[in-house]
Amino acid sequence: MKFGYILLILIVFAWPLNYLYQRQLGAVSFLLLAIFFLVISLKELKKQKKAEKNDDKKPRP
Numbered sequence: 001m002k003f004g005y006i007l008l009i010l011i012v013f014a015w016p017l018n019y020l021y022q023r024q025l026g027a028v029s030f031l032l033l034a035i036f037f038l039v040i041s042l043k044e045l046k047k048q049k050k051a052e053k054n055d056d057k058k059p060r061p
Helices: 003-012 014-022 026-057
Strands: none
Touching: 003 014, 014 026
């Protein structure tokens, strides 16, 4: 994901996460952020494996 998209998503969800934190539900907001970053890291890992797989297919002189 592009950095701009990640930043935009975090800014949009900052208010609801802060609301949960103020209502003593900080664990829920932490869980949501953890899931968000897990999804991002899985996408990046998948992209990296795909690029690595394509590198292996290229013939070496």
